[in-house]
Amino acid sequence: MSTPTPQPARITVLISGSGSNLGALISACNTPALPRARITHVISDRKDAYGLTRAADASIKTTYHGIVPYKKKYPDHAGKSDFHDARRAYDADLANLVIAGTPDIVVCAGFMRILTPSFLDPVKAQAIPIINLHPSKPGDLIGAGCIQRAWDEFEANKRTETGIMIHYVVEEVDMGEPIVHETISIQGCTSLSDLETRIHEREHSLIVKGTNSALQKLSKHGKA
Numbered sequence: 001m002s003t004p005t006p007q008p009a010r011i012t013v014l015i016s017g018s019g020s021n022l023g024a025l026i027s028a029c030n031t032p033a034l035p036r037a038r039i040t041h042v043i044s045d046r047k048d049a050y051g052l053t054r055a056a057d058a059s060i061k062t063t064y065h066g067i068v069p070y071k072k073k074y075p076d077h078a079g080k081s082d083f084h085d086a087r088r089a090y091d092a093d094l095a096n097l098v099i100a101g102t103p104d105i106v107v108c109a110g111f112m113r114i115l116t117p118s119f120l121d122p123v124k125a126q127a128i129p130i131i132n133l134h135p136s137k138p139g140d141l142i143g144a145g146c147i148q149r150a151w152d153e154f155e156a157n158k159r160t161e162t163g164i165m166i167h168y169v170v171e172e173v174d175m176g177e178p179i180v181h182e183t184i185s186i187q188g189c190t191s192l193s194d195l196e197t198r199i200h201e202r203e204h205s206l207i208v209k210g211t212n213s214a215l216q217k218l219s220k221h222g223k224a
């Protein structure tokens with residue numbers, strides 16, 4: 001009896017912006033860099049994210065999942081500044097959206113929302129790993145705006161390098177186990193834009209390498 005051909009790994013990608021890293025993943029699918037893989041769903045929290053266009057142009061299912069209806073349904077109470085209830089309801093519905101697509105893995109590629117346990121727990125219960133691209137070395141800069149902060153510290157002679165990493169997503173933001181990471185020298189950059197270009201160029205190969213590494217780990221455990 002012949003061995004059945006393994007089905008391609010199903011990838012869901014979360015985005016918020018241009019989607020150049022999504023584009024790198026789309027181009028890499030079913031090449032030696034990312035074999036037997038296909039992106040089956042792209043979800044954005046921003047309606048104007050150009051990444052949605054990149055996905056549609058590649059005939060990939062897209063969903064816009066915005067926060068505004070949740071903020072309207074759960075108005076802030078007692079001055080809760082970061083709208084806990086709205087965020088939890090948003091994340092619970094995002095988890096349902098993701099799970100319905102039966103992915104083998106979720107990749108955050110410039111997804112600019114902090115994910116709460118209302119998302120993390122249901123997805124983890126389905127044994128779906130979540131990984132994230134972050135423009136910093138492990139344990140260095142945390143959160144949004146890290147490229148700007150690295151540039152500001154370089155200009156203040158407080159650092160000469162930064163980095164990029166792909167890491168597993170856990171509740172503590174940007175503190176999940178690194179999968180792959182690279183150090184990037186800032187020396188020679190003459191502007192923030194220079195540094196952003198240098199970082200983006202290196203991210204596009206790292207996100208493919210990190211996604212493939214996470215999928216290989218899954219297949220070793222017979223999950224993908």
Ligand SMILES: Nc1nc2c(c(=O)[nH]1)N[C@@H](CN(C=O)c1ccc(C(=O)N[C@@H](CCC(=O)O)C(=O)O)cc1)CN2
Pocket residue numbers: 082108111112113114115116132133134135142143144168169170171172173174175176
């Ligand atoms: N629980 C986790 N959620 C997310 C992680 C993570 O590691 N754990 N990684 C991020 C991506 N990310 C950095 O890599 C990141 C993105 C956004 C923010 C943030 O402060 N977002 C604000 C909203 C900002 C905005 O609307 O412009 C917020 O959510 O209040 C921090 C880190 C993906 N999520």
Ligand SMILES: NCC(=O)N[C@@H]1O[C@H](COP(=O)([O-])[O-])[C@@H](O)[C@H]1O
Pocket residue numbers: 015016017018019020021022051109110111112133134135143144145146200203
């Ligand atoms: N904290 C997360 C974060 O800052 N992510 C950053 O968002 C950009 C997405 O670019 P893209 O939309 O062109 O792929 C990337 O530079 C990535 O490092």
